Amino acid sequence: MGQSATARAHTNIALIKYWGKQNPELIIPYNSSLSMTLDHFYTDTTVTFSTELTADQILFNQAPADAATNIKMSQFLDLIRQQAHFDLHARIETINHVPNAAGLASSASGYAALAAAASKAAGLDLDRRTLSRLARRGSGSATRSIYGGFVEWQRGTNDTDSFAVPLQETVDWDIQMIAIVLNDREKAVASRAGMANVVATSPYYPSWVQTAEAAMPKMRAAIIKKDINLVGQLAEQSAMQMHATTLSATPPFTYFEPETLQAIQVVQQLRQQGISCYYTMDAGPNVKVICTSQETPQILTALGRYFKPEQLLVAKPGPGITVQQ
Numbered sequence: 001m002g003q004s005a006t007a008r009a010h011t012n013i014a015l016i017k018y019w020g021k022q023n024p025e026l027i028i029p030y031n032s033s034l035s036m037t038l039d040h041f042y043t044d045t046t047v048t049f050s051t052e053l054t055a056d057q058i059l060f061n062q063a064p065a066d067a068a069t070n071i072k073m074s075q076f077l078d079l080i081r082q083q084a085h086f087d088l089h090a091r092i093e094t095i096n097h098v099p100n101a102a103g104l105a106s107s108a109s110g111y112a113a114l115a116a117a118a119s120k121a122a123g124l125d126l127d128r129r130t131l132s133r134l135a136r137r138g139s140g141s142a143t144r145s146i147y148g149g150f151v152e153w154q155r156g157t158n159d160t161d162s163f164a165v166p167l168q169e170t171v172d173w174d175i176q177m178i179a180i181v182l183n184d185r186e187k188a189v190a191s192r193a194g195m196a197n198v199v200a201t202s203p204y205y206p207s208w209v210q211t212a213e214a215a216m217p218k219m220r221a222a223i224i225k226k227d228i229n230l231v232g233q234l235a236e237q238s239a240m241q242m243h244a245t246t247l248s249a250t251p252p253f254t255y256f257e258p259e260t261l262q263a264i265q266v267v268q269q270l271r272q273q274g275i276s277c278y279y280t281m282d283a284g285p286n287v288k289v290i291c292t293s294q295e296t297p298q299i300l301t302a303l304g305r306y307f308k309p310e311q312l313l314v315a316k317p318g319p320g321i322t323v324q325q
């Protein structure tokens with residue numbers, strides 16, 4: 001028996017951030033989140049279940065995965081084996097078209113592609129909502145990478161009602177992001193550990209949950225109105241409110257580095273000159289600038305005074321998952 005399938009999933013950047021789990025095992029978040037899927041950055045994953053394998057084999061860009069990743073991915077495959085009622089091992093071949101250093105969450109596209117390829121290879125014909133729930137078990141942000149365009153992850157309270165829904169799959173207005181790659185040093189605090197520490201210790205955490213939830217209908221409305229300035233303002237607020245929870249944790253920590261503040265300053269100066277651009281940061285120092293394609297050349301010129309051309313990656317809204325057998 002050798003059953004194979006290949007899936008492609010694109011990464012996404014949250015405009016309203018996911019930050020903190022009410023159920024760490026099932027990855028049920030405390031707050032809903034809203035993201036934009038990107039076109040340029042994606043993961044291709046092929047999964048083959050075979051009677052000839054004696055263990056799961058996992059290859060990233062053709063090199064064997066490290067031990068921790070092996071365990072995590074095998075446990076994820078167990079969820080699919082349980083549903084498919086078989087115990088075959090799998091070979092997983094993943095090619096990441098997400099620059100490793102770009103701070104563009106390859107776990108989002110990675111687990112979305114793995115969920116789609118592995119479930120298809122196992123003979124399960126899952127609809128996109130069920131795929132979104134499955135991807136969630138691998139990584140929270142992967143929940144949203146099943147869909148293209150603007151996507152909402154409705155937090156829910158349990159495994160069945162915590163999933164993403166598409167908000168605007170085809171984006172027919174001018175919005176894109178410039179990812180500024182500041183450095184490729186390994187994060188001192190992984191996002192999973194960072195958010196757990198914040199939930200457990202930050203006195204501001206309850207306020208985070210409340211404000212993030214209150215921002216969801218506002219962001220939804222801003223997207224429906226195709227209002228880049230409102231989308232940008234709300235995204236900036238969400239990012240800074242999320243990062244404030246790290247400073248207020250015990251022990252306190254931050255993902256910012258000096259260049260993060262430098263990039264923020266350039267964005268603020270451009271805005272003073274009348275250019276619509278806004279910043280957002282995730283669990284790392286890199287900054288993503290939300291802007292129009294029309295104004296991107298001017299923004300790239302301004303950023304080019306501080307950053308090299310290869311540090312500046314432009315991405316448009318991208319598509320949802322595709323699967324082939």
Ligand code: 2P0
Pocket residue numbers: 013014016017018019027033105107108138139140141142191192281282283
């Ligand atoms: C997000 N981040 O909404 C937020 C904003 C980072 C900051 O989702 O523990 O890799 O696997 O669920 O999804 C990054 O965390 O965490 C993330 P797990 P994940 O995009």
